[in-house]
Amino acid sequence: MQSQLDAQAVSILNNNDRGGFTIPTARLYPYQWNWDSAFIALGLATIDRQRAWRELTMLIDGQTADGMIPSILFRNDNPDYFPGPSVWQTTASSLPTTGISQPPVLASMILTLVRRDQAEGLGQARLLFDAVLNWHRWYHRCRTPVGCPVVCTVHPWETGRDNSPDWALGLSSMQIDPDIGPYQRKDIEHADPSQRPSQEEYDKYLTIVKFGRDHNWDQATLTNQGPFLMADPGIHFILLRADRDLLELATLLHRFDAVPEIETWIETAIAGTDYLWNDRLKAFCARDVRSGQFANGFSNASPLCFYAGVGSEGQQRQTLDHLKRIRGLTKFGHPSWDPQAPRFDSQRYWCGPIWPQMNYLIATGLNEQGETELAARLRLDLRQLIELSGFYECFDPLTGSGCIGRDFSWTAALWLAWASPAAGAFEAVSGEDEGFAS
Numbered sequence: 462m463q464s465q466l467d468a469q470a471v472s473i474l475n476n477n478d479r480g481g482f483t484i485p486t487a488r489l490y491p492y493q494w495n496w497d498s499a500f501i502a503l504g505l506a507t508i509d510r511q512r513a514w515r516e517l518t519m520l521i522d523g524q525t526a527d528g529m530i531p532s533i534l535f536r537n538d539n540p541d542y543f544p545g546p547s548v549w550q551t552t553a554s555s556l557p558t559t560g561i562s563q564p565p566v567l568a569s570m571i572l573t574l575v576r577r578d579q580a581e582g583l584g585q586a587r588l589l590f591d592a593v594l595n596w597h598r599w600y601h602r603c604r605t606p607v608g609c610p611v612v613c614t615v616h617p618w619e620t621g622r623d624n625s626p627d628w629a630l631g632l633s634s635m636q637i638d639p640d641i642g643p644y645q646r647k648d649i650e651h652a653d654p655s656q657r658p659s660q661e662e663y664d665k666y667l668t669i670v671k672f673g674r675d676h677n678w679d680q681a682t683l684t685n686q687g688p689f690l691m692a693d694p695g696i697h698f699i700l701l702r703a704d705r706d707l708l709e710l711a712t713l714l715h716r717f718d719a720v721p722e723i724e725t726w727i728e729t730a731i732a733g734t735d736y737l738w739n740d741r742l743k744a745f746c747a748r749d750v751r752s753g754q755f756a757n758g759f760s761n762a763s764p765l766c767f768y769a770g771v772g773s774e775g776q777q778r779q780t781l782d783h784l785k786r787i788r789g790l791t792k793f794g795h796p797s798w799d800p801q802a803p804r805f806d807s808q809r810y811w812c813g814p815i816w817p818q819m820n821y822l823i824a825t826g827l828n829e830q831g832e833t834e835l836a837a838r839l840r841l842d843l844r845q846l847i848e849l850s851g852f853y854e855c856f857d858p859l860t861g862s863g864c865i866g867r868d869f870s871w872t873a874a875l876w877l878a879w880a881s882p883a884a885g886a887f888e889a890v891s892g893e894d895e896g897f898a899s
């Protein structure tokens with residue numbers, strides 16, 4: 462039976478539909494976002510599978526000639542959003558887009574949809590396979606800096622964890638370009654400024670965009686000579702997992718021609734993983750590539766080693782220790798930043814709040830590695846957060862109150878696909894709920 466929250470989740474997805482693709486939330490994010498769409502497809506698949514595949518097909522419409530699937534597809538110029546198409550000025554795709562990408566969860570979400578319904582899913586996956594393969598090629602080719610063992614990122618917005626304290630190192634070594642010109646932020650008109658990035662951070666974000674634009678979005682130049690270059694455990698682990706899932710798709714689709722290339726990526730990523738191990742903190746952390754310095758906190762990307770199925774026994778044990786320690790510090794898990802680390806702020810964008818899609822990925826990995834109790838608890842936490850506060854973009858881990866965007870699509874989608882009591886048939890984790898009720 463459909464609950465009131467199920468119905469609300471469906472209506473959020475319907476209201477955010479803009480003709481075959483779904484915006485994250487009205488006004489604050491009025492376009493199609495890359496990894497949002499992949500998670501949204503999971504929720505849509507519980508209502509209308511054709512619509513779920515259409516979401517992904519429309520995302521691929523933004524792919525550039527060199528294979529990148531951009532972070533945002535601008536199908537119009539919406540005055541509610543800054544920086545829009547006139548600031549990015551990209552030309553490599555048939556649509557106006559940003560000049561950076563986002564965490565590549567797409568292959569993994571396609572595999573999840575295929576597992577749900579092989580008969581129809583394989584036909585759809587076949588249509589998307591080459592686009593996804595080309596995107597992974599782009600990541601491995603264009604985002605691996607010369608001499609670096611792992612794929613990196615050139616902009617905090619590319620990591621999807623836009624304002625994480627992880628990026629402070631890379632941003633602090635940057636100068637603001639005096640020619641970024643005057644501009645008017647829109648995010649602080651739609652959300653509480655105290656929960657959003659500072660002005661200095663925003664100036665630096667735009668400095669990187671200006672560099673890309675000035676270099677005609679030449680991605681190798683942006684990676685090797687751009688103002689910002691960090692390795693991100695989020696992108697590293699998500700891409701490794703996505704490569705493994707792409708390999709499985711290649712096998713299911715009999716695309717054996719792609720297998721050796723994907724296998725090489727997986728081996729290289731596994732071998733490079735130690736680069737992200739911060740031995741002082743005993744955790745996988747972001748790292749500034751040019752200085753070699755590590756970020757100083759356990760983020761919600763750190764435990765994605767389980768999702769990627771990588772890390773030594775000791776590294777995984779120490780990661781679990783952090784997860785359990787942090788679980789004792791907050792009412793709900795898992796916060797985007799360690800409450801005991803500098804810059805923790807329970808309501809500020811990526812400095813503390815809980816993000817539904819990150820919990821889904823963390824829990825998927827924990828469940829697969831046999832940590833079913835922790836995984837089930839994350840699922841139940843998300844359920845309780847939504848029951849308590851509604852379908853927010855993210856949640857305060859101390860109080861459970863909702864933060865930033867409302868009527869948020871990926872929160873609605875993950876309710877339907879994972880967190881709701883009725884989501885059993887489609888859940889990524891299979892823990893028992895009993896015993897965790899607060």
Ligand code: GLC
Nearest residue numbers: 485490494496497621622623
């Ligand atoms: C914010 C988030 C990013 C997300 C976007 C749309 O920029 O940091 O991860 O994709 O909003 O929801």
